[in-house]
Amino acid sequence: MGYISNMAEKEPTTENKTNKEEKNQEEPKKPSKKLLIIIIISSIVLVMLIATVVTAVILTKRSEKIEVQTKEMLYLVPMREFLVNLIDYGGRRFLKATIELEVDNPAVMAEITTKETILRNYIINILSSKTFNDVKDIEGKTALRKDIISKSNLILKTGKVLNVYFNEFIIQ
Numbered sequence: 542m543g544y545i546s547n548m549a550e551k552e553p554t555t556e557n558k559t560n561k562e563e564k565n566q567e568e569p570k571k572p573s574k575k576l577l578i579i580i581i582i583s584s585i586v587l588v589m590l591i592a593t594v595v596t597a598v599i600l601t602k603r604s605e606k607i608e609v610q611t612k613e614m615l616y617l618v619p620m621r622e623f624l625v626n627l628i629d630y631g632g633r634r635f636l637k638a639t640i641e642l643e644v645d646n647p648a649v650m651a652e653i654t655t656k657e658t659i660l661r662n663y664i665i666n667i668l669s670s671k672t673f674n675d676v677k678d679i680e681g682k683t684a685l686r687k688d689i690i691s692k693s694n695l696i697l698k699t700g701k702v703l704n705v706y707f708n709e710f711i712i713q
Contacts, residue, residue, distance in 0.1 A: 617706070618642045618653045620661065625669040627676075627712070634673055639709035640664070642693065642702045649700030656696055663692045673712060682707065 619641045627634040644650060653660060667688045675681050686705040693702040 616644045616647055616650055618644060618650050619708075620657075620664070622709070623661075623665060623668055625665055627671055627673055628669065629672040629674075635713055636668055636671070636676065637709065637711040637713075638668065638707055640689070641706045641708060642689075643704040643706065644697075644700055645703055646700045649697055649702075652697055652699045659696055660693055663696065664689055667692060676712065682710070 620639070623636070623638045623640070625636050627636055642653065644653070667685070671681075671685065676685055686707075689705045690702050
């Protein structure tokens with residue numbers, strides 16, 4: 542009987558088999574380490590790919606903006622040197638400036654050439670009406686540019702001055 546009892550213990554009954562199957566179904570299968578590593582690497586590669594695409598799109602848009610800006614032709618009109626006394630310190634301080642006017646079309650360039658004396662007179666009046674403190678910093682130079690642009694645009698009929706560039710700006 543010992544043999545039969547051992548066999549009975551060894552052979553699983555149908556109840557034991559169904560219990561094991563239920564346990565197997567209830568326990569979630571753990572992913573293997575290889576599968577987990579593949580998922581992590583794939584995720585990292587996907588994130589890097591998305592970042593690359595986004596960066597490429599942003600840089601492409603920036604380069605398109607730069608191309609549009611460079612396609613717009615700049616028409617620059619150089620002016621002769623200006624040398625004026627500033628109104629502070631009894632006229633002992635002076636300003637030496639060389640400027641170029643940026644205009645919106647080539648027809649204005651010809652008009653500036655014909656009206657250069659009038660423009661220079663207005664610009665000299667603007668420059669000589671300033672003190673050292675008015676023009677010593679960036680804000681002062683920006684205000685000076687705006688004054689020159691607005692006065693110049695009052696004179697010009699075929700177009701307008703868009704910007705003023707200082708090639709030389711010396712105060713002594």
